[in-house]
Amino acid sequence: MEQTLDLKYTYTEKKDTRSGFGDGLVEAGKQNPNVVGLCADLIGSLKMGDFQKAFPDRFFQVGIAEANMMGLAAGMTIGGKIPFTGTFANFSTGRVYDQIRQSIAYSGKNVKIAASHAGLTLGEDGATHQILEDIGLMKMLPHMCVINPCDYNQTKAATIAAAAYEGPVYLRFGRPSWPIFTPKDQVFEIGKGWKMIEGSDVTLIATGHLVWESVVAEALLRQEGIRAEVINIHTIKPLDETLILDSVAKTKCVVTAEEHNILGGLGESVARTLAQNFPCPQEFVAVMDSFGESGTPAQLMEKYGLNAAAIVAKAKAALARKG
Amino acid sequence: MEQQSLDQLKKISSQVRRDILRMVHAVQSGHPGASLGCTEFFTALYFHEMKHNPAFSMSGEGEDMFFLSNGHISPVWYSVLARSGYFKTEELATFRKLNSRLQGHPATEEGLPGIRIASGSLGQGLSVALGVAQAKKLNQDPHHVYVLMGDGELQEGQIWEAAMYAAHYGVDNIIATVDYNGQQIDGPTTAVMDLKNLRAKWEAFGWEVIETKKGNDMEAVLAGLQEAKASRAKGSQSSISCTQKWALAWTLWWARISGTASHLAMNS
Numbered sequence A: 001m002e003q004t005l006d007l008k009y010t011y012t013e014k015k016d017t018r019s020g021f022g023d024g025l026v027e028a029g030k031q032n033p034n035v036v037g038l039c040a041d042l043i044g045s046l047k048m049g050d051f052q053k054a055f056p057d058r059f060f061q062v063g064i065a066e067a068n069m070m071g072l073a074a075g076m077t078i079g080g081k082i083p084f085t086g087t088f089a090n091f092s093t094g095r096v097y098d099q100i101r102q103s104i105a106y107s108g109k110n111v112k113i114a115a116s117h118a119g120l121t122l123g124e125d126g127a128t129h130q131i132l133e134d135i136g137l138m139k140m141l142p143h144m145c146v147i148n149p150c151d152y153n154q155t156k157a158a159t160i161a162a163a164a165y166e167g168p169v170y171l172r173f174g175r176p177s178w179p180i181f182t183p184k185d186q187v188f189e190i191g192k193g194w195k196m197i198e199g200s201d202v203t204l205i206a207t208g209h210l211v212w213e214s215v216v217a218e219a220l221l222r223q224e225g226i227r228a229e230v231i232n233i234h235t236i237k238p239l240d241e242t243l244i245l246d247s248v249a250k251t252k253c254v255v256t257a258e259e260h261n262i263l264g265g266l267g268e269s270v271a272r273t274l275a276q277n278f279p280c281p282q283e284f285v286a287v288m289d290s291f292g293e294s295g296t297p298a299q300l301m302e303k304y305g306l307n308a309a310a311i312v313a314k315a316k317a318a319l320a321r322k323g
Numbered sequence B: 001m002e003q004q005s006l007d008q009l010k011k012i013s014s015q016v017r018r019d020i021l022r023m024v025h026a027v028q029s030g031h032p033g034a035s036l037g038c039t040e041f042f043t044a045l046y047f048h049e050m051k052h053n054p055a056f057s058m059s060g061e062g063e064d065m066f067f068l069s070n071g072h073i074s075p076v077w078y079s080v081l082a083r084s085g086y087f088k089t090e091e092l093a094t095f096r097k098l099n100s101r102l103q104g105h106p107a108t109e110e111g112l113p114g115i116r117i118a119s120g121s122l123g124q125g126l127s128v129a130l131g132v133a134q135a136k137k138l139n140q141d142p143h144h145v146y147v148l149m150g151d152g153e154l155q156e157g158q159i160w161e162a163a164m165y166a167a168h169y170g171v172d173n174i175i176a177t178v179d180y181n182g183q184q185i186d187g188p189t190t191a192v193m194d195l196k197n198l199r200a201k202w203e204a205f206g207w208e209v210i211e212t213k214k215g216n217d218m219e220a221v222l223a224g225l226q227e228a229k230a231s232r233a234k235g236s237q238s239s240i241s242c243t244q245k246w247a248l249a250w251t252l253w254w255a256r257i258s259g260t261a262s263h264l265a266m267n268s
Helices: A017-031 A049-054 A066-078 A094-105 A134-139 A152-164 A210-223 A241-251 A266-277 A297-303 A308-321 B006-027 B032-037 B039-049 B071-083 B089-094 B125-138 B157-169 B198-204 B218-237
Strands: A014-016 A035-039 A059-061 A082-088 A112-116 A145-147 A169-172 A177-179 A194-197 A202-206 A228-232 A235-237 A254-261 A282-287 B065-068 B145-150 B174-180 B208-212 B247-252
Touching (some): A014 A017, A017 A082, A017 A112, A066 A094, A066 B125, A066 B157, A134 A169, A194 A210, A202 A241, A241 A254, A254 A266, A254 A308, A266 A282, A282 A308, B006 B039, B006 B071, B039 B145, B065 B071, B208 B218
Parallel strands (some): B065 B145
Antiparallel strands (some): A194 A228
């Protein structure tokens, strides 16, 4: 389908976003000797092996003990270190929520929580590992910054930016191979969204893997004469409200798209912004308050309505509600 | 801080006990039991053992640092911090009141000098202190990191994750202390969740255990802390057998307050 479309962004290569993290971490480690890595027995999955090889004295295998990892990381910041903790998103949040809340967020510690395998695209492992609540858990914590980049290049840039940022960061990325459609060596500004495509009829606001699906959806909608504006919200907190409000002032309806539960995700953050500033129709592409299941990433995205086709359908629904 | 004489340390302990009672009584809220039970320990640390600077810096570079895992005994910590010059003793009167820097449980949010991380939700302090100790090693800072835990708190699983980590990495610049008072909210630890052979547990995790039976006897507490420190020094000279050179100063403290001040300073 993608081959026959007139896409505004294209790709020649696919790669997992976790590799963007792994490569970004090595770069951040070169830039700043205080960057350290901790991992809970998932070095290969998190792509932290290159960092471990490059900086063996600054890497700490902590074993299958995530709670301890969060405490260690918080303590290391006191000595001026910039620790990146690495495990799956599920074990980076729900399993250690209280440790993050007290020792990291409430204590304002400069810990970077690197969370891989987020969402349904983790695939065959099933719902025990497919966390769809992590954005909500993390964005509710005062002081916590929440970032969900969309491809390899953006994840690499986000990792380098997170290391330079002072304060706790939740950095969410995924497992599957995904189109690389944003520029190499891009400047990543935390909290600053990116209007990728200009449009006038409907605003598509997406984060993570769903940004690519929104780019595809824009082309599909354009075939039907609908001009969609596409906004890449890599930082869910703090949210770039100005960019969103400027766009909806023009389009007057919105679709939000994310690989997360409809409760607590990007969609709710956008809905709050709209309710306070510019009430208008909003449709949600998200998981409808359920757990996931085993399957291939593509099968799961199809079944749970998280792909370009679903975004197109929701865009039409939003347009129909415009008065 | 200059080291204080034994007589002075005992006098400071008495003053700290008065502070604790006044603070808790004023708001009819807080945890006086283990605060009183750990008075000698805190006084020994801040007025004798630790090299520290009341002109507080978060990083604690070139200093010994203390972390309180059982954050509910904040009154004793606040008193000792004030008495050693981190902030004015008048501020102790704001304990647990609105707009105070002296939160019910220690916190950094309000910027109270001397506090480097929040605690209160139990079981997290050993991990934090190990992270601090690990950073000190990376920074080639030879100073010690101290951490205090409650005994009931040892029922939390995270403590044992941290204990395992310390042994694996040979983190020998930390001195962990357990306030072994045998009491927790719902009753004696033996009834709530028995710690059984605690020494054997820690030793099995690779720690050296030092027991101070008279936790409210200043001389005994000082001796225990010095033994813990010496144990590290001894281990550090060994270049091969370095897997068991960190120390747990294990102290027995009477801790339950039963209403009147006359009961406070009893040992087990």
